Amino acid sequence: MNDILSEIAAYKRREIEAAKERIDPDEMEDRAFAVPKPRAFMAAIREKLAERRPALIAEIKKASPSRGLIREEFDPAALARAYQEGGATCLSVLTDEPSFQGRPEYLQQARGACSLPALRKDFMFDPYQVFEARTWGADCILVIMAAVTDHEAQALIGTAEAIAMDVLVEVHDEAELERALRLDADLIGINNRDLRSFRTDLATSERLAPMVPKDRIVVAESGIANPADIARLQACGIHAFLVGESLMRQADVAEATRRLLSPALVEVA
Numbered sequence: 001m002n003d004i005l006s007e008i009a010a011y012k013r014r015e016i017e018a019a020k021e022r023i024d025p026d027e028m029e030d031r032a033f034a035v036p037k038p039r040a041f042m043a044a045i046r047e048k049l050a051e052r053r054p055a056l057i058a059e060i061k062k063a064s065p066s067r068g069l070i071r072e073e074f075d076p077a078a079l080a081r082a083y084q085e086g087g088a089t090c091l092s093v094l095t096d097e098p099s100f101q102g103r104p105e106y107l108q109q110a111r112g113a114c115s116l117p118a119l120r121k122d123f124m125f126d127p128y129q130v131f132e133a134r135t136w137g138a139d140c141i142l143v144i145m146a147a148v149t150d151h152e153a154q155a156l157i158g159t160a161e162a163i164a165m166d167v168l169v170e171v172h173d174e175a176e177l178e179r180a181l182r183l184d185a186d187l188i189g190i191n192n193r194d195l196r197s198f199r200t201d202l203a204t205s206e207r208l209a210p211m212v213p214k215d216r217i218v219v220a221e222s223g224i225a226n227p228a229d230i231a232r233l234q235a236c237g238i239h240a241f242l243v244g245e246s247l248m249r250q251a252d253v254a255e256a257t258r259r260l261l262s263p264a265l266v267e268v269a
């Protein structure tokens with residue numbers, strides 16, 4: 001694991017242990033089963049693709065390790081409504097606080113303000129976090145192959161499936177993609193950001209997307225800023241787009257989302 005991920009993994013494992021002290025794992029599991037059923041995250045993407053339109057997973061992200069503070073005026077509920085109005089298919093909400101200034105409440109506020117399914121965007125290591133995510137309203141979790149062993153990934157995926165949540169499995173090179181495919185991941189995110197150098201290059205998606213079997217959904221993540229980027233990624237078989245910073249920096253988020261999706265007129269293959 002590289003430096004930033006090792007750093008994040010170390011404090012996450014401490015956070016998880018502290019959370020288990022507050023609410024024990026059996027109680028958290030019971031709570032996760034007791035909340036209303038999740039919204040269908042992957043099905044929402046498939047429906048958008050059936051309409052031959054690109055699916056946008058719009059991210060609510062206040063800050064990041066690579067960019068520092070991204071958005072000063074930050075109202076997750078208003079942002080979620082703006083994303084829905086602009087045509088987003090799903091939300092992604094950062095819940096990690098030390099590196100992204102995220103919070104569980106942001107996920108609750110955002111999802112509560114619209115009808116879109118929401119991803120808990122965080123660094124997941126332990127099934128406890130999956131149950132916790134569900135109690136906060138998350139419909140989907142992220143599994144970052146660069147951060148976890150196959151065994152950990154399997155446990156996270158199995159737990160999510162048991163409570164009807166979807167899983168976005170993130171890769172950023174060939175080896176991680178092979179591991180994700182062995183885990184039978186249906187929703188595969190290709191992160192264009194190299195988490196070591198923070199360099200972002202859409203060519204990562206162009207290189208890896210053709211290696212994904214056609215029956216999976218491929219999401220390009222990071223560094224997507226305009227309709228030309230969407231069109232470029234569609235041309236190599238990408239179905240869905242996870243976009244944060246470029247939308248978070250706009251004053252009128254609904255209008256920016258509409259503009260970004262203007263190549264919706266271009267048919268998805």
Ligand SMILES: O=C(O)c1ccccc1NCC(=O)[C@H](O)[C@H](O)COP(=O)(O)O
Nearest residue numbers: 064065066067221222223224243244245
């Ligand atoms: O964004 C970062 O600096 C970062 C650093 C370390 C690990 C993950 C990081 N980002 C997470 C993401 O995957 C992005 O938030 C997401 O793909 C959206 O990217 P962008 O549109 O470039 O904000």
